Amino acid sequence: MRVLHMAGGFGAMLVALGVASAQGGPPGTRAGTTVKDGEPCPPGMTEVRPRNCRAPEMPAPSIVDYRPRSTLVTAEHKVPKARFAAIDFHGHPGSQMTNVAELEQMGAEMDAMNLGMMVTANNTSGDALAKQLAVVKSSAKMKDRVRILAGIDFRGVGPGWAAKAVAQLEADAAAGAVGIGEISKSLGLAYRKADGTLLKIDDPDLDPVWDAAARLKLPVFIHTADPQEFWQPIDYTNERWLELGLFPGRRYPADKNPSFEELMTERDHLFRTHPKTTFVAAHMGWHANDLARLGKMFDEMPNVNAEVGAVLYDIGRQPRGAHDFFIKYQDRILFGKDSYQPEEYPYYWRVFETRDEYFDYYRGYHAFWKLYGIDLPDAVLKKVYYQNALRITPALPKAGWPK
């Protein structure tokens, strides 16, 4: 009632008279500023009534300082351990791969969150691969819980490159690599050919490698581009303003880089022209914010799968749409985490397994919004957590997984 009275009082009179004031008068009497239909409020103001903008009486906090406590009281179900043993298809352990004690320490951390297997995506090849495989094999506890994706060296692509790359890949597969990856976003954005030109994702010089991957039954785990906002102007409408401010290296100025859509076009052309090669698009192909687009890719390209690492903020902000998407495409989605931070995995379990509402994500700079559980049924959880990875990766150990 009090609010209605104020709005209909002095302020409304000033508005009616067309008087605008950014600062306003005493509390409760401030007129604010009128704007036309569809026009945004001036900086520092927000729309308090239709077409009427007002500035807060106190100085507004910056977005890094505004940390409202939620007063929502609702059921919370923290999920420290996955309901079914999971395979991390996007693993980036570091020194754990060269030191048995650290590897076994990681095993204890994996047990605590029910991560059954780590597939490392560190682009490892040759001697480095052999050394890491030896470390894994030397641990009775870990020898069946870690597998390694082989790396491809994209430097110097040109005449003679493919034969060498295929020979290295065959050697890496014979040594024990179970797939290829992570093909980094540098493919398309940074790698240059021997002739100095930018190496395109679908460059025909790379074809023998993708064909070899199909022949050797090695899935290809590929990260292309980055969130689309990284290509957009850093203004106050950019969803990733904070991240782009914190990590200037994540900006892709249009004059210096292929566009987001150019990269997607090259990637999709690669997927389409190698139907016998199994691909896993990291980070859901950066389409977790547009699941219809990813669904269309799945429909058109049966050789394409997607991994969920580092896009939980998009899955968890559309719980009903994401639930339906995961049900529909339950055979195409793989669990993966990206950066190895044991305390962050439980956020994934909670989003996938619960109906919890409005809870925090683990990185405020990725997403200023809250997450919701998408409540997947057990049969779908099993596919996402381990069955899809086992199916598309013939060289993974098949024993010991829940039925």
Ligand SMILES: [Zn+2]
């Ligand atoms: Zn990665």
